[in-house]
Amino acid sequence: MATHEISIGPDGCVPDSTGSVYFQPLDVCTGITNDVFKHIVAVFDDVVDTKLYGRFVVPQNYVGTPVFKFAWTSDNGVNTGNVVLGLAYRTVGGDDTTSLDQATAEESLTVTDAAPGTDNFRLIPTVAAAANFAAGETVQFIISRTPTSGSDTMAARVLLVDMIFQYADA
């Protein structure tokens, strides 16, 4: 049994209509000074609750132990406070058997993570998911930040570099 990881976002994701979650090159973000690596990051403001929508396909060698991981850092060199991140998803499988237009999530997960101890350091909080997945299924998901939560105490934007799906094969 080996562990695998695939990036499921934020590339290809769609922001909600709040205007407080958006895409930006890393070098444009406040606190980034070297400006050498300029890949896209998803930015979650510290203003209102926001959501980022995406989907991926469960790899054919998937067997179990699903885990979601948020690769993120803070904007503006902020090293104080915590962030509340969430991921809700629904699996859609079969061939002409299941609707892609579902009304609810299958599971909603949240994780509270502390700001980086040093400016721009990558953080990688993990959250285990239930065994709802099967190889070949489409997974629709929603990444969220909840700055209005009393547990979200970091006064800075979240820069989401990668949303990762980790699993085990046979």
Added chain:
Amino acid sequence: MAILTVQELGMTRQEWCDGTPGAAGLSKPQLNAAMQAVEDILVGAALQSAISNAINTATSPITLSVTEKRRLVAFVLRRKTERDR
């Protein structure tokens, strides 16, 4: 006595943080408390009465309505505070 909505508070906090590297080491609850302390002074009866009386003295014998005074104060504060941003 907070008058800013949650969204306004968030926008204000973020605007301040954008010009303050590391948010000066403050957490969100600390910043919220500081901003709400300023709010409390601005909407307090003592300050509002003092400003109203000062305007009355300046414009006598004409007395501006509350709305006219509010707009006057808003424009003066906007110009004044732009220098401090």
